[in-house]
Amino acid sequence: MAEGPATDIVLRVTGLKRYFDVSAPFLNRLLSGSGRQILKAVDGVDFEIARGQTFSIVGESGCGKSTIARLIVGLHQPSGGEIEFEGNAISAESSRKAMAPFRKKLQMIFQDPYASLNPRWRVFDIIAEPIRAYDLIDNNADIAERVGELLSHVGLNPKDGVKYPHEFSGGQRQRISIARALASEPEFLVCDEPTSALDVSVQAQILNLMKQLQRDFRLTYLFISHNLAVVYHISDHVAVMYLGRICEVADKKTLFRRPLHPYTRLLLDTIPDLGMTGRERSPVAGEVPNPINPPGGCAFHPRCPHANDRCRTERPEPIKVPGGRVACHAVEENRIPQETERPLPDEET
Amino acid sequence: MTSIPPLLEVRNLRIEFPTRHGTLVAVDDISLQINPGEVLGVVGESGAGKSLTGAAIIGLLEPPGRIAAGEIRLEGNRIDNLPYEKMRRIRGRSIGAIFQDPLTSLNPLYTVREQLTETILTHEDINKAKADARALELLVEVGIPAAAERIDSYPHQFSGGMRQRVVIALALCARPKLIIADEPTTALDVSIQAQIISLLKRLCRENGTAVMLVTHDMGVIAETADRVAVMYAGRIAEIGPVRDVVKNPKHPYTKGLMGSIPMIGEDVENLTQIDGTMPRLTEIPPGCAFNPRCTERFGRCERDRPDLMDAGSTRAACWLYDREGDHG
Numbered sequence: 225m226a227e228g229p230a231t232d233i234v235l236r237v238t239g240l241k242r243y244f245d246v247s248a249p250f251l252n253r254l255l256s257g258s259g260r261q262i263l264k265a266v267d268g269v270d271f272e273i274a275r276g277q278t279f280s281i282v283g284e285s286g287c288g289k290s291t292i293a294r295l296i297v298g299l300h301q302p303s304g305g306e307i308e309f310e311g312n313a314i315s316a317e318s319s320r321k322a323m324a325p326f327r328k329k330l331q332m333i334f335q336d337p338y339a340s341l342n343p344r345w346r347v348f349d350i351i352a353e354p355i356r357a358y359d360l361i362d363n364n365a366d367i368a369e370r371v372g373e374l375l376s377h378v379g380l381n382p383k384d385g386v387k388y389p390h391e392f393s394g395g396q397r398q399r400i401s402i403a404r405a406l407a408s409e410p411e412f413l414v415c416d417e418p419t420s421a422l423d424v425s426v427q428a429q430i431l432n433l434m435k436q437l438q439r440d441f442r443l444t445y446l447f448i449s450h451n452l453a454v455v456y457h458i459s460d461h462v463a464v465m466y467l468g469r470i471c472e473v474a475d476k477k478t479l480f481r482r483p484l485h486p487y488t489r490l491l492l493d494t495i496p497d498l499g500m501t502g503r504e505r506s507p508v509a510g511e512v513p514n515p516i517n518p519p520g521g522c523a524f525h526p527r528c529p530h531a532n533d534r535c536r537t538e539r540p541e542p543i544k545v546p547g548g549r550v551a552c553h554a555v556e557e558n559r560i561p562q563e564t565e566r567p568l569p570d571e572e573t
Numbered sequence: 574m575t576s577i578p579p580l581l582e583v584r585n586l587r588i589e590f591p592t593r594h595g596t597l598v599a600v601d602d603i604s605l606q607i608n609p610g611e612v613l614g615v616v617g618e619s620g621a622g623k624s625l626t627g628a629a630i631i632g633l634l635e636p637p638g639r640i641a642a643g644e645i646r647l648e649g650n651r652i653d654n655l656p657y658e659k660m661r662r663i664r665g666r667s668i669g670a671i672f673q674d675p676l677t678s679l680n681p682l683y684t685v686r687e688q689l690t691e692t693i694l695t696h697e698d699i700n701k702a703k704a705d706a707r708a709l710e711l712l713v714e715v716g717i718p719a720a721a722e723r724i725d726s727y728p729h730q731f732s733g734g735m736r737q738r739v740v741i742a743l744a745l746c747a748r749p750k751l752i753i754a755d756e757p758t759t760a761l762d763v764s765i766q767a768q769i770i771s772l773l774k775r776l777c778r779e780n781g782t783a784v785m786l787v788t789h790d791m792g793v794i795a796e797t798a799d800r801v802a803v804m805y806a807g808r809i810a811e812i813g814p815v816r817d818v819v820k821n822p823k824h825p826y827t828k829g830l831m832g833s834i835p836m837i838g839e840d841v842e843n844l845t846q847i848d849g850t851m852p853r854l855t856e857i858p859p860g861c862a863f864n865p866r867c868t869e870r871f872g873r874c875e876r877d878r879p880d881l882m883d884a885g886s887t888r889a890a891c892w893l894y895d896r897e898g899d900h901g
Contacts, residue, residue: 284762284763284764285762393850394619395850396850423618423619423789423851424618424789424791424830424833424834425618425829425830425833425846425847426618426850427833428832428833428834428835428844428845428846428847429846429848431835431844432843432844432846435842435843450762450763452763452837453792453834453835453836453837454835456835456836456837456838456839457835457836457839457841457844458835480837480838490764491763491764492837493767494763494764494766494767495763495767495792495837496763496766496767496770496790496792496793496795496796496797511732511734511735511764511765512762512764
């Protein structure tokens with residue numbers, strides 16, 4: 225983990241917001257007398273990622289983690305806030321043309337390798353598409369050589385280029401998606417649940433490959449996942465999201481060893497874990513509320529054992545703590561009993 | 574050994590799919606037992622045959638899939654060759670089922686009350702008022718808050734976790750002795766997953782219901798199951814007490830599988846990786862199905878198929894544990 229002054233920040237996100245209008249059609253609204261409904265998928269998020277690091281966002285479905293991924297690669301326009309890539313603002317104002325040089329440096333790997341590859345294209349064309357789109361190489365022989373090289377980087381045979389996606393297993397397809405993402409020589413990869421659709425033994429292969437590529441090409445990753453064990457394995461820094469906001473962000477060791485936010489603690493307490501054989505757990509009641517109409521104050525207060533009146537009315541802003549930031553009144557006011565440091569399994573014996 | 578007869582006994586089960594290009598053997602010679610009140614976990618990667626085994630037990634194998642050999646006994650009586658009507662009565666009454674997606678297991682056009690009372694009336698000889706009371710009782714039992722008000726809601730008015738609770742309540746209607754739960758928590762968020770797992774555990778303990786828990790999530794198994802069967806390419810690779818299989822696996826596949834699961838607190842640069850993928854059903858190699866990917870393979874593995882044999886505290890289908898041992 226890189227310590228000291230974070231010099232080379234690749235991506236900085238400040239006050240990022242994305243709202244979706246989920247209102248009923250105009251006439252229905254008129255007839256029922258209901259107003260517009262706005263879903264605040266991402267509601268004021270700040271973070272920064274240093275070069276060569278892996279920054280992960282974890283959270284349950286609907287917390288806004290995938291929306292952030294899509295905002296960063298430009299699949300959504302932000303409703304507010306700034307995204308800075310290598311010091312350049314890449315927000316709504318920039319024209320497509322102005323964006324082009326940054327786009328190729330920012331690539332994305334999607335969750336479902338069955339849906340993200342065009343079934344009618346040969347693997348060769350799938351991987352060559354970014355090379356052609358960005359005019360990186362202009363003669364066909366060199367493109368062929370480059371595609372072969374990319375296929376071997378991801379552990380496939382250069383001859384596999386003539387096949388179609390359906391001839392590959394899920395893990396191999398994810399390798400093809402990675403090869404396509406690498407084709408434009410990116411510096412930054414946004415990985416949205418890249419292993420969630422895979423079996424564990426295949427997941428291990430892909431995670432190992434991603435770490436290998438990160439070392440070889442000095443890639444920076446934004447890794448989105450709901451699987452905390454995977455996140456622990458791959459990340460340097462971790463942000464925990466709940467209903468569109470980051471409730472805690474810290475370096476990996478700090479977050480997993482001394483989680484501060486009650487929601488982080490809940491998540492860590494509830495994960496089914498191999499080390500848990502035969503142990504009883506106390507499940508936490510409650511569910512993620514409807515994001516269209518989130519609770520006031522701190523969105524987590526209805527499920528929080530430490531909530532008081534302030535939590536119900538005033539939204540907590542992130543405060544600095546050793547190792548990271550946390551948005552919680554109870555932590556700020558020191559209302560949460562200090563937890564003994566969590567023994568990580570390897571330290572148990 | 575105890576002398577309690579097993580609640581469910583599967584003996585040499587073989588499931589085949591006839592196709593134009595020959596017969597596919599999806600489940601090959603599987604034997605397992607579940608004792609009353611026990612949770613047996615069945616894990617494996619997609620296509621290993623775990624869900625088919627579950628479907629065969631409740632008699633819901635989709636044609637053209639069929640049981641080609643072996644038998645399934647519930648409390649000593651064969652249930653694999655029963656006519657449809659008889660099997661229908663066992664299903665629901667003696668064996669309940671919970672599937673992955675709660676939305677598809679519930680009828681969207683009926684309220685939860687209607688679905689519960691209908692199921693209760695099908696299986697039990699009681700009057701409507703009593704069935705109604707029992708329905709409410711079940712909803713309370715599975716932990717639905719304000720059950721009395723919510724019982725008249727439709728499935729879409731419940732959240733994912735609550736719907737799965739309704740499905741569990743439905744499975745419990747006739748107080749079955751065995752529940753087949755196929756990926757019951759896969760579609761749910763982690764914090765909800767934990768709630769459903771502890772609910773299943775509590776119900777087993779309180780009612781003495783046995784559960785066959787089919788999942789690909791080793792973490793869920795580790796927490797819930799008493800014993801676990803690890804499946805690979807249609808066969809059981811290893812079966813034993815969950816603690817031993819997780820902490821001290823014997824079969825090379827199980828070892829690889831356990832090593833490939835990332836764990837919180839475990840700082841490794843690379844995860845253990847089993848190279849290759851599980852063979853397709855059409856391409857299962859001779860000998861041990863795992864041999865092309867196995868790091869401990871020797872001559873015999875490519876020729877003969879290993880059956881389950883004692884490997885310390887578990888049983889593994891691997892020639893490494895052959896007592897007569899020609900390791901050559």
